Amino acid sequence: MYAKGQAVIQLMEEFAPKSYAVENDRIGLQIGTLSKEIRKVLIALDVTDEVVEEAIREQADLIIAHHAVIFRPLPHIQTDTPAGRLYEKLIKHDIAVYIAHTNLDVADGGINDMMAEAIGMTKTEPLDEVHTDKLKKLVVFAPQDHAENVRKALFEAGAGWIGDYSHCSFNIEGTGTFMPKEGTDPYIGQQGKLEAVKEIRIETIVPQSVERKAVQAMLRAHPYEEVAYDLYPLDLKTRTFGLGRAGKLPQPVTLKELCEQVKQAFDVPMLRIVGDPDRMLRKAAVLGGSGARYVRHAIFAGADVLITGDIDYHTAHDALAAGIALIDPGHNVEKIMKRGVAEILERKLAERKWTTAVVASRIDTEPFRFA
Known part of the structure; x- marks a missing residue:
């Protein structure tokens, strides 16, 4: 099954969150729509006419590039200009363009780490x-027989790190009460009857950069129809990017x-x-x-x-x-990002059983030549 455009970009932003970008950087979706299935993604450094032709040949639905295709505000889109013809070609072939620039520079495993590793x-x-990840405390209440699954889901999503220690949590046994009302489908209990259930209060640390991912993972692992959880902002700093x-x-x-x-x-x-x-x-x-x-x-x-x-x-x-x-x-x-990002995104898609293909552009966009 192919991934939707929004799902592809969600995976990309797990790796290089928009919040990592410097102020006023031109990032995000610049052309087209993400409300469609993506059969193939082309990873490119620049979006030139040659790269767009490559995307057409590859039947790519989405280009993820490092350098913005729209860098300055546009006074017009005239299709008899080089830029206008480029935008027209992208739109006619329904190719979306998404930009990851300084957020990809800053990210763990991003361009600068790729360069450092290469030597x-x-x-x-x-x-x-440029960015310090803020911390939050996540507290969730789970029935005893599902507490381990919920903790595991949170840790796998990136929660529970304190310095170089992973899987950090605090757990307290207690009793949760609730009364399922008409129209509910409770995991435990019956409609109209007050229930008292042995539960575990799970507390853990969640960096803001993985908050959404962690909460979604927790909700998927939790058996309750309505999950009771809290998120508290903390006056603490974690990793600096x-x-x-x-x-x-x-x-x-x-x-x-x-x-x-x-x-x-x-x-x-x-x-x-x-x-x-x-x-x-x-x-x-x-x-x-x-x-x-x-x-x-x-x-x-x-x-x-x-x-x-x-x-x-x-x-x-x-x-x-x-x-x-x-x-x-x-x-x-920076062309080092083409293969690097392609490998990362390909792996993330495969982990979720999506068949969307990812290819690195083979076009050399170096404008300088040596005479």
């Missing part, structure tokens, strides 16, 4: 914090050696560097896309080198003076 970085931390990553390299290498690793890991033929090629490096920072304004963040994190795109002349001079090396493999290295 073997360990013990990574965000360069620039952010742009970029800083971490240790697998072993000390020279800038020249790291350049060769970067070219291979990110599939780029050439790159620009700032710094002495023979300098030894032990700690690196990576940031997908344009990272010129994050040089200071990399220095503060103790990185010997920052790997990012779109480095300008003056930033290069500032970095040289500050004593940090730079490797600029270009903005397009």
Whole structure:
């Protein structure tokens, strides 16, 4: 059975929640509708005419891309302009376009983690914090014979984490009372009769990012027709999420050696560097896309080198003076997300027994060529 568009995006947003995006980022559904079955999803870095033609050939119903197809407010849609023709083609072929940008950069396992993993970085931390997951306390009352199933569902949905400890909960035995009224279909008891049932009060921690998923999982596992549960906001912070990553390299290498690793890991033929090629490096920072304004963040994190795109002349001079090396493999290295996101979404769909296919775009959208 094919997944509906809303279900596909719900899985995508479990991985890269919209709340992770920086303010005013152009994310979400930009073209088309999600109120349809999705037979195939195409994962792309950019939405160009060549990518749209690929989606048509693949019979894809949805493109999930990293870079917005509509970045600035549109004064008009004229179909005799390049942008207008692109939008017209997408609409005529009923291809929806959904954008995951900085939320995908920030997410655990997102673009910056993919980049860090590609060169073997360990013990990574965000360069620039943009989101702290808020915590809530979830309390639910379940009959004794279903308490374990309800706890298991909550834990599998991401609830119950305190620091590095998982499956955290507190459980109290008590008696629940209720009277099923006319029209109800009670799991326990009879209509019009007051019932007293031995129940377990289950308390656990739920990060806001998985709140919806956890509540839905709890409701599915609970046997009652009407589930009694509470959600309390807590004045506590949990994990912090952010742009970029800083971490240790697998072993000390020279800038020249790291350049060769970067070219291979990110599939780029050439790159620009700032710094002495023979300098030894032990700690690196990576940031997908344009990272010129994050040089200071990399220095503060103790990185010997920052790997990012779109480095300008003056930033290069500032970095040289500050004593940090730079490797600029270009903005397009974010293409690493195509295969990475495709694999994650494909796995999530398969876990739910949906037959919607997911493919990574094979189109090279790098606009620069070397002469």
